[in-house]
Amino acid sequence: MASKLTTSNRAGWAFALPGFGLILMFIVIPFFFAFYLSLTNQRLISPNPTEFVGFSNYDRLLSISVLSIEPEVDGGGSVLRNDAGELKYPRVRTFTRNNPAYPQYSGMREWFRLHWGDTAKVVVAKDVVFWKSLRNTLMFVLVVAPVQAGLALCLSLLVNQKLRGINIYRAIYFMPVVVSIVVVSLLFRFIYDGNDGLLNNILGFLSFGLFEGRDWLGNPDTALGAVKAMSIWQAVGFHMVIWLSGLQTISPTLYEASSIEGASKWQTFRYITWPGLRNTAVLVIIVITMQAFALFAQIDVMTNGGPLDSTTTLVFQAVERGYGKQDISGASAISVVLFLVVLTISMAQRYITRTR
């Protein structure tokens, strides 16, 4: 939109300055301070003076490597097998603890292992919980972002009709967003309960007793999925509202024209609605992604990061370390890593959705 009519430095600065200035002062600068803290050994409370430690926090956080283990052999050199016929491997802790022959693995723990023939390739890391949270967070975003955006779009199309009382439905679909996350998390704890929870009861009823109750939050395989379902359900109304405000900008004359031409619902959507929603779509996807990366409250109330680190996320770890274990510098390091990860992803998103 650059033209002589719109170039206007003074007005531009004047309009943007208060907003930009506030953001600079209250968000950007504290963030740079947090980044600076990640290069020190700052504690939450401590009488010891803070020292500059460079990147050691990041080293502690990100160190990862691969350890190759050969199976145990007996005196003659042939491999030993246990009763089930599986190969026996020496325990990882013999390599990582008190073993001067392997100093580079000292203090690391096993994350997972792959088998390459007989050799076990064990991925060890200094901070396994961090890597698990990174994985959980990414899995969460990858599933929640498209599903939630898609569902919200469907809902907004549904409530964009001119039916009597449609406002009541809009209000109801929005309700989960309004209710405090504390209530929602508590309620879902009751629903997901393995012993007598509502979900098990309902599923058992619907399947005529074929379905056996499962401990949704207590099982590492299902816990994250349960949290995903709850988060999508809770926030979809939020994004429905955003889609809705975007839908309202599409001129009704376009719809009239298409119905006159006899276009089907799908064609209308594809050629009129969807293009008009471009900017809204970008907004929704970016916002959902940001919010998904910031997943914290539900984990804190429902699962506390468990079971076995299957629901821990990056923000949860940052809070746990910063406020729980008083390690502000470690928490800041996680935050910086999170920032870089999200920055990369959002830059990729902007590249993909840029107007050609």
Next chain:
Amino acid sequence: MAAINQDNYGLRLVMRYTVLTLIAVVFIFPVLFMAMSSLKPDLQLLRDTSSLRAFLPVGDISLDNYYDAFRRAPIGLFVFNSMLVTGCTVLLSLFFCSLAAFSFTYLNWKGRDLALTIIIATLIIPFETIAIPLLLFVSKLPWIGLEGIEIGWLDSYHVQIVPWIADGLTVFLFVQYFKDLPGELIEACRVEGASWWQIYCKVVMPLSGPVIATAAILKFLVMYNQYLWPLIVVQQETYRPVLVGLQYFFQLNITWGEIMAYLTIVTAPVLGFYLVLQRAFIASIASTGVK
């Protein structure tokens, strides 16, 4: 022909309402649970959670939990604090963020793109990360109050308001919306010699009903449900907002019924705010366009 169309129409209408209602059931049950539970005594409340009774007003119904909740915590004070802080922040935020978004969308100035990128980048920063640095920062800032200049913003309303006035999401919302408004309109106004301020007030903002409502609702939600920030910057009961007050109910012996009553009282303003905005802005904008 007309008769068949009528039939079809009626059937389709019923189907639409059925679908809408089924979906509505899925979404309404937490509020229902909360409201019903607030009427039940604790033991019954907990037992009912394992069945559909959780959503029905059965058993020993009374308003006892509400009386007890009011005795336990100054709920009126908390709601007042939250409404005051939220109201001020929302109004100021709508103004300053839309102003900035206007500038980013329509005006061309040096450093514009860089500033916008920085603002959008702040969307990524979770608040927990900057809470402590921000705390240290505001405890040293000066403030011109009724009694003159004092150092430190703690234990006040402005500490809960000012850092939250401008945020990346609101700016981003407005920018995306403004981009969709017809550019020719703006050009036409400029040609006629309107100042930027006039264009902002008289042309762009009146057309922005939906995004104003959306941004207001989202900001309201964020501010009303704040927990961590007020916890660390407010030490006196007089300034505490609603979610900090919720902690009053988590004693060694947790009183679930009172918690549900408290939450029901506390959720009502948000729902009300949403309904009001919904009617006023979104619903009425059925025929927006280039008039």
Next chain:
Amino acid sequence: MRLGMKLTAALAVSVSWVSIAAAETELSMWYHGAGNEAESTALNMIIEDFNASQSEYRVSVESFPQESYNDSVVAAALAGNLPDILDVDGPVMPNWAWAGYLQPLKIDDSAIEGFLSGPLGYWDDQLYSVGFWDAAVAMVSRQSTLDSLGLRKPTVDNPWTGEEFMSALEAAKASGNFDYAFDLGMPWTGEWYPYAFSPFLQSFGGDIVDRSTYATAEGALNGDAAIAFGDWWQSLFADGYAPGTSQDPADRDTGFIDGKYAFSWNGNWAALGALEAHDDVVFLPAPDFGNGPKIGAASWQFGVSASSENAEGASAFIEFALQDKYLANFSNVTGLIPATASAAALTDNYASGGALEVFFGLSKGQAMVRPVSPGYVVSAKVFEKALADIANGADVADTLDAAVDEINADIERNGGYGH
């Protein structure tokens, strides 16, 4: 508040123009009892009496909710905004004292004579905090349950051994009358885990950290005794004796009363509720797994902040509050153990023949404070996670090793925490 203080100060100055009486110094105090009517009333009574008993100081209290109290204090400390008197949770006190938030109390030794050891907060050989009460944990059950399962009733002098305890659980499980034999309270994440479960570890012979030096957890948390504890802990869940980390919080609150559980490991703050529900409730001591039966100790205590300019007045208030009648009153309203035997005799529940009298004996005989170290805050969190992971099926030795490594690394990063 600032306006109020300025007005008060101005008024005080103007009044002193007229009379030569000294102005009252105001002492600010923070307490974690917001929303807790009973405790707040009891505390206010003490404050009113203190204010009325002398004219040099005036105490005014600001209440905070318990759950978030620690966060509020830490934030205020960072901002330089602490009050004169504040209360602090027993095991957290060394951390705050080491950080320089608290100063040693200036009270007479006679005021703390006869106190249980739990409510006395010592760090670096100095008394930093004193509490009005102590909290204890016991195995809650019903006499009818013991009778129907054919079990003897253990006493403080003759508790169950580890084997006896496991056979009791086996009998409860085999009877089929209960959902689970033993309710541990797994939904209560936070300080409950180390408080309630580290005594089991100590009874096996392990500990969260090596208390002779407080410099390492090696051998204490991952030695043979600790691994035996870990295996036992894991078996509780793997063999179906206890509900695990996904236990419904509602079941924790009402499960024992409803008869879902045969035994419940719970604190005496919940005791009154159980007594109301059934008339044959018994409070059994912890089992002895080889190193003596143990339960936790130390609860909230009062201290003086380091930045306070009125340390004498603050200490004077604390000393005033330690009188038996106030300890007894607090115990009556909270149900917790009063700090002295003489105060216990004045209470409803802990005098001889009182319903909760047994807890006093438990506290005296079996209580062991959590590790007294500024590093406790971190080691408690690490221990809590290890417990949850083992309960969920993680490898015992690896989990304990990882916990030890983390605690040791943290101690090192903090220069040994001042030990």
